[in-house]
Amino acid sequence: MRVKRSSAIVVLLENDEFVFHNFLGQQTFTANPTALEILRRLHVWTDLENLGEYFPGYSRESIERSIDQLVELGALVVEGTDAAVLDEDYTRTWAWGPISAAYHFGTRDGAFISAEEGMELLRQQAKFIPSPPLYQLNSNPATDVPLPLREDYSEPFLTMAKRRTNRVMLDAPITVEHLADCLLFSMAITAFIEDPETVDLPLKMTPSGGGRNPYEAYVCVRNVTGLAPGTYHYSALERTLGVVGEGRPPPFPSLLAGQQWSSPAAAVVFLVANFDRVMWKYQDPHGYRVVMMEAGHIAQNIMLVATRHGIVANPSGAFSRIAVEETLGVGGATQSAVYALVLGVPTEDPAEGVA
Numbered sequence: 026m027r028v029k030r031s032s033a034i035v036v037l038l039e040n041d042e043f044v045f046h047n048f049l050g051q052q053t054f055t056a057n058p059t060a061l062e063i064l065r066r067l068h069v070w071t072d073l074e075n076l077g078e079y080f081p082g083y084s085r086e087s088i089e090r091s092i093d094q095l096v097e098l099g100a101l102v103v104e105g106t107d108a109a110v111l112d113e114d115y116t117r118t119w120a121w122g123p124i125s126a127a128y129h130f131g132t133r134d135g136a137f138i139s140a141e142e143g144m145e146l147l148r149q150q151a152k153f154i155p156s157p158p159l160y161q162l163n164s165n166p167a168t169d170v171p172l173p174l175r176e177d178y179s180e181p182f183l184t185m186a187k188r189r190t191n192r193v194m195l196d197a198p199i200t201v202e203h204l205a206d207c208l209l210f211s212m213a214i215t216a217f218i219e220d221p222e223t224v225d226l227p228l229k230m231t232p233s234g235g236g237r238n239p240y241e242a243y244v245c246v247r248n249v250t251g252l253a254p255g256t257y258h259y260s261a262l263e264r265t266l267g268v269v270g271e272g273r274p275p276p277f278p279s280l281l282a283g284q285q286w287s288s289p290a291a292a293v294v295f296l297v298a299n300f301d302r303v304m305w306k307y308q309d310p311h312g313y314r315v316v317m318m319e320a321g322h323i324a325q326n327i328m329l330v331a332t333r334h335g336i337v338a339n340p341s342g343a344f345s346r347i348a349v350e351e352t353l354g355v356g357g358a359t360q361s362a363v364y365a366l367v368l369g370v371p372t373e374d375p376a377e378g379v380a
């Protein structure tokens with residue numbers, strides 16, 4: 026059996042200890058000097074049979090005990106295991122270094138609590154720590170510049186003004202035409218910038234840093250007139266839905282971190298980032314921030330189209346990564362679901378259910 030140190034470890038000094046975080050396995054541990062020495066040395070695949078040679082000052086039993094513990098803690102990976110495959114995938118493909126990786130992988134499985142629990146926590150917190158103000162005033166009448174008032178809210182301004190999250194949805198269908206528009210105006214490729222030397226860059230109605238267009242859209246369809254329930258991938262070029270999974274998708278709350286309000290929704294669009302497309306051009310980890318920004322552009326267009334059609338697209342950053350990846354058939358170190366838009370038929374009063 027061969028082992029090596031996990032490639033996904035960052036070490037922090039906390040108080041008087043070295044604290045190790047394995048951001049791929051989400052494990053945190055402290056290491057004593059023996060463990061530290063083992064980790065330092067085992068940076069390449071090493072046969073356990075030969076460990077005596079590597080650590081002459083230590084008894085075989087103490088080395089084996091430490092190795093077992095370090096494997097359990099995710100500090101060492103064993104050749105051929107799922108952890109080793111993940112480790113290999115990460116080192117081979119993640120080009121933005123360990124700081125961005127620690128952030129990306131270390132935060133991708135949020136510990137979500139229910140809305141009620143969250144509200145109660147906030148109520149308690151507000152008693153001791155007041156919230157910072159949520160807007161900034163100018164308040165200098167001598168120099169503040171009043172801007173012209175807009176009286177006319179004709180389109181497209183009316184739609185922008187009307188957009189609202191409304192989590193109270195009817196258990197009713199949306200139409201395939203409305204879903205198609207949501208995807209068309211956010212994701213469809215409308216032109217190309219030709220570049221014979223590298224690759225033609227797709228252009229869309231939403232902007233993309235360097236034209237790299239890292240996002241693919243997937244749709245879990247529950248109740249859409251003219252479309253069979255199932256899970257689909259949207260081809261931005263062909264403007265078609267490719268079947269990823271047949272039959273009803275899993276109940277939406279099971280995909281969306283338990284958010285019960287999503288259960289009567291008609292469909293959920295997931296925006297999935299393909300970081301490799303951006304890494305190929307931009308080696309600097311700032312590229313990570315650019316990918317996150319782009320999700321907002323796409324989501325906003327989906328929300329505006331939904332509003333225009335009298336349906337709703339509720340944004341959700343909370344979802345259960347593993348369940349979503351399994352349902353969509355995506356995953357790996359450089360592919361990640363980032364944003365969910367929950368489409369449905371809204372109730373009359375958009376104020377209801379707003380957090």
Ligand SMILES: Cc1cc2nc3c(=O)[nH]c(=O)nc-3n(C[C@H](O)[C@H](O)[C@H](O)COP(=O)(O)O)c2cc1C
Binds near residue numbers: 284342
């Ligand atoms: C990036 C992002 C993530 C969000 N995630 C969630 C979420 O996980 N669950 C939820 O119920 N609402 C979520 N929201 C919706 C906000 O709570 C909502 O936008 C906010 O209450 C303001 O209401 P409005 O959208 O009607 O302006 C999210 C919004 C944004 C922009």
